[in-house]
Amino acid sequence: MLFLLTVFFFVFEKLKVNAARKERGVKFLMIITLVNDTFNINNNGTTISAMRFAEALSQRGHQIRIITCGDPLKSGKDPDTGFEMFYLPELKIPIASRLAHKQNTLFAKPVRSILKKAISGSDVVHIYQPWPLGSAAQRVARQMNIPAIAAFHIQPENITFNIGLKRFSPAAHLTYFLFYLFFYRRFSHIHCPSKFIAAQLRSHGYKARLHVISNGVHPAFCAPAKPREHTFKPIKILMIGRLSPEKRQDVLIRAVMKSRYADRIQLYFAGSGPWEKKLRRLGNKLPNPPVFGYYNRDELIKLIHECDLYVHASDAEIEGISLIEAFACGLVPIISDSKQSAAAQFALGPQNLFKAGSPESLAEKIDYWLDHPEQLKEAEKKYAQLGKQYALEHSIRKIEKVYSSMTKNHKNEYHRSIFFRLSTRLFQIVIACPILLLWTRFVLGAKVYGRENIRGLKSGVTVCNHVHLLDSALIGVTFFPRRVVFPTLTQNVKTLWPGKLVRILGGFAIPDNIMELKAFFDEMEFLLMKNCIVHFFPEGELRPYDTGLQNFKKGAFYLAAQAQVPIVPMLITFEPPKGLIKIIRKKPVMRLHIGKPIHPMSKDIEIDSELRMKAVCKKIEAITSV
Numbered sequence: 001m002l003f004l005l006t007v008f009f010f011v012f013e014k015l016k017v018n019a020a021r022k023e024r025g026v027k028f029l030m031i032i033t034l035v036n037d038t039f040n041i042n043n044n045g046t047t048i049s050a051m052r053f054a055e056a057l058s059q060r061g062h063q064i065r066i067i068t069c070g071d072p073l074k075s076g077k078d079p080d081t082g083f084e085m086f087y088l089p090e091l092k093i094p095i096a097s098r099l100a101h102k103q104n105t106l107f108a109k110p111v112r113s114i115l116k117k118a119i120s121g122s123d124v125v126h127i128y129q130p131w132p133l134g135s136a137a138q139r140v141a142r143q144m145n146i147p148a149i150a151a152f153h154i155q156p157e158n159i160t161f162n163i164g165l166k167r168f169s170p171a172a173h174l175t176y177f178l179f180y181l182f183f184y185r186r187f188s189h190i191h192c193p194s195k196f197i198a199a200q201l202r203s204h205g206y207k208a209r210l211h212v213i214s215n216g217v218h219p220a221f222c223a224p225a226k227p228r229e230h231t232f233k234p235i236k237i238l239m240i241g242r243l244s245p246e247k248r249q250d251v252l253i254r255a256v257m258k259s260r261y262a263d264r265i266q267l268y269f270a271g272s273g274p275w276e277k278k279l280r281r282l283g284n285k286l287p288n289p290p291v292f293g294y295y296n297r298d299e300l301i302k303l304i305h306e307c308d309l310y311v312h313a314s315d316a317e318i319e320g321i322s323l324i325e326a327f328a329c330g331l332v333p334i335i336s337d338s339k340q341s342a343a344a345q346f347a348l349g350p351q352n353l354f355k356a357g358s359p360e361s362l363a364e365k366i367d368y369w370l371d372h373p374e375q376l377k378e379a380e381k382k383y384a385q386l387g388k389q390y391a392l393e394h395s396i397r398k399i400e401k402v403y404s405s406m407t408k409n410h411k412n413e414y415h416r417s418i419f420f421r422l423s424t425r426l427f428q429i430v431i432a433c434p435i436l437l438l439w440t441r442f443v444l445g446a447k448v449y450g451r452e453n454i455r456g457l458k459s460g461v462t463v464c465n466h467v468h469l470l471d472s473a474l475i476g477v478t479f480f481p482r483r484v485v486f487p488t489l490t491q492n493v494k495t496l497w498p499g500k501l502v503r504i505l506g507g508f509a510i511p512d513n514i515m516e517l518k519a520f521f522d523e524m525e526f527l528l529m530k531n532c533i534v535h536f537f538p539e540g541e542l543r544p545y546d547t548g549l550q551n552f553k554k555g556a557f558y559l560a561a562q563a564q565v566p567i568v569p570m571l572i573t574f575e576p577p578k579g580l581i582k583i584i585r586k587k588p589v590m591r592l593h594i595g596k597p598i599h600p601m602s603k604d605i606e607i608d609s610e611l612r613m614k615a616v617c618k619k620i621e622a623i624t625s626v
Contacts, residue, residue: 120147
């Protein structure tokens with residue numbers, strides 16, 4: 001009887017757990033340990049991200065443990081949040097700790113006994129920062145055979161800007177390398193808040209699988225119930241973020257000085273930091289000195305709803321969560337186009353971008369929106385809609401999938417070491433391209449028309465019919481010395497010969513497993529962000545000398561739509577050999593025709609990705625059929 005009661009109780013509990021899992025949409029509930037030097041302090045994006053993830057994961061039924069800096073005597077279950085808190089004393093590092101205190105952050109001292117207690121029994125450990133605490137937590141997790149994932153939230157440029165090395169780019173490159181050498185090389189999974197930083201990591205030789213997941217916008221950040229009136233009495237412009245050199249609040253202040261509306265503009269700076277005194281002195285030169293303040297969530301949302309414009313002037317930004325929160329509330333942003341910032345991706349038009357570091361350019365954009373209030377109202381609706389794509393709920397579902405998949409062995413096929421890239425680049429420039437250029441021009445008799453259409457092309461997806469064994473070589477030398485990447489069948493790169501040669505010349509294997517396709521397209525997008533050319537043969541198979549167009553596979557068009565890069569249509573035709581070429585060649589000679597780039601965001605193409613992709617496909621077919 002006792003045995004039957006035990007079995008009944010076990011089954012009943014199992015059904016309850018399964019019901020909870022089904023209700024929350026997760027496969028299983030986990031014990032998740034988050035490791036971050038600071039917690040419960042709304043002073044920077046990294047800490048806020050950790051707090052929001054912890055709160056949302058807890059609401060979905062997971063058990064959350066937090067390892068952070070604090071009074072060890074206060075460790076235990078937090079009565080307000082339900083988190084298991086494991087506090088560590090502060091680690092005092094000469095110079096570094098002083099700089100950290102200016103940013104209102106701390107370094108936690110790793111105490112092995114506390115780390116072992118916190119990590120023991122966890123399903124996954126999520127480490128937010130590459131400091132001594134993160135390194136020690138990774139070692140403990142590895143010894144306990146518990147999977148660990150690292151997050152990349154500390155942008156090297158944030159460090160170099162704050163130590164006065166803003167314009168010395170080798171310092172940032174060195175920091176990427178040191179982060180990798182001493183911390184990130186130990187991880188097979190890295191959480192990246194944006195595609196921008198994922199592309200940066202891959203270009204700096206990081207080998208891990210990169211998971212691009214936004215920090216997510218809290219559901220409280222949404223458009224106001226009543227649309228903004230925009231009385232412009234006064235004109236309220238907001239900027240949120242730490243008051244530090246790389247955030248460039250000074251550019252906004254100087255831009256207002258140059259604006260035609262300077263006497264009516266009231267600036268609001270939400271945040272704190274080491275530059276506050278300097279910015280106050282600069283701001284006192286304005287007709288209306290800026291308002292500086294720290295705001296809790298409700299106060300900040302109220303302020304966003306009351307403002308007319310948002311400015312994001314930062315020179316360095318991994319994602320820009322404060323920017324996303326602002327436009328999720330329907331506040332139209334003007335964003336710096338800095339190459340070290342991910343924020344430029346959120347510009348819905350040229351009037352939402354200004355030249356990085358230029359007060360004149362920013363003043364021009366501010367005046368434009370103030371001159372066109374009707375366009376401002378339309379843009380507010382579009383931005384509120386865009387903000388929904390970055391809802392915290394979406395990010396939590398993605399990170400749950402990452403946690404559950406980390407126990408599986410994923411081999412990274414896309415990382416190529418710096419030595420491999422340098423040596424292959426040298427081989428391409430010195431040996432391969434000169435030989436292929438001579439072969440295609442003088443042996444195959446190939447000619448290229450329309451080169452002017454690719455001048456000034458930074459990055460893009462090219463498509464062409466696949467009608468010759470060396471048509472990819474012809475396309476490669478056409479773009480020389482630019483790098484061209486050729487997605488190809490797995491068997492074409494796996495063999496010793498010619499597979500190795502195909503890899504050296506830019507071949508990337510298209511995965512056979514459909515589950516791996518997303519990772520493949522993510523990696524191709526990272527390459528596009530680093531100004532590469534990605535070439536597809538959308539017909540999917542080689543048909544020698546057959547110039548009749550076949551049905552297109554959609555991968556190239558999907559990639560261009562996702563990466564927001566132009567598609568360059570190409571067409572190979574054949575002609576009978578003429579002149580001296582007839583002596584050495586009897587077969588037809590190739591003619592490569594290059595069309596004008598087609599931008600996925602052009603006016604005649606729908607904003608929706610699928611419709612946009614189909615429209616581009618139809619235009620390509622029309623061009624190449626001429």
